[in-house]
Amino acid sequence: MKQGIPKQIKLFKFSSRSLFFSQTYKVKDFPRISDLASNQESAVDVELGFELKEGKIPCVKGRVELDLALVCQRCLGEVSIHLEPKFQLAFIKNEQQGEALKDDFETILGADDEFSTIEFITDEVLISIPMAPMHDYACASYQQDTQATSKQKRENPFAMLEQLRSKNGRSKK
Numbered sequence: 605m606k607q608g609i610p611k612q613i614k615l616f617k618f619s620s621r622s623l624f625f626s627q628t629y630k631v632k633d634f635p636r637i638s639d640l641a642s643n644q645e646s647a648v649d650v651e652l653g654f655e656l657k658e659g660k661i662p663c664v665k666g667r668v669e670l671d672l673a674l675v676c677q678r679c680l681g682e683v684s685i686h687l688e689p690k691f692q693l694a695f696i697k698n699e700q701q702g703e704a705l706k707d708d709f710e711t712i713l714g715a716d717d718e719f720s721t722i723e724f725i726t727d728e729v730l731i732s733i734p735m736a737p738m739h740d741y742a743c744a745s746y747q748q749d750t751q752a753t754s755k756q757k758r759e760n761p762f763a764m765l766e767q768l769r770s771k772n773g774r775s776k777k
């Protein structure tokens with residue numbers, strides 16, 4: 605049965621009922637992601653399926669699909685990146701519980717039973733974004749290329765993206 609995703613994940617409840625949810629969000633629904641991207645209205649498709657393993661371990665299989673318009677770290681133009689993070693997580697109470705599941709699932713130790721759906725999805729998307737998004741063709745000269753690379757080594761790329769975005773925004777008007 606398909607239904608929209610609740611705002612709060614209730615791990616044990618959803619898993620013991622083997623619930624499946626899917627929903628289409630927009631980039632702007634995820635504040636920490638929309639800070640990095642300029643395509644605020646683009647679709648973010650999310651599917652989450654819950655199941656209880658070993659009679660007591662809540663597990664989530666999820667899939668997210670979205671395009672993000674980011675700042676190319678080589679030419680500083682806009683680059684559209686397609687992301688499709690998939691994850692299989694087992695929420696365990698202690699290390700022993702994870703033994704039987706560790707081949708198929710990434711184990712998460714000691715998580716709360718209830719947490720924000722938006723924050724959860726945000727984390728999975730953020731770790732799938734390349735550290736230095738770039739066009740897949742040679743979009744800038746060698747000289748610009750080396751400048752961009754040396755700058756990245758000193759700064760957090762996301763902080764840098766933010767600076768560039770606000771700079772671009774000001775120069776437009």
Ligand SMILES: [Zn+2]
Pocket residue numbers: 676677678679680681683738739743744
């Ligand atoms: Zn580029």
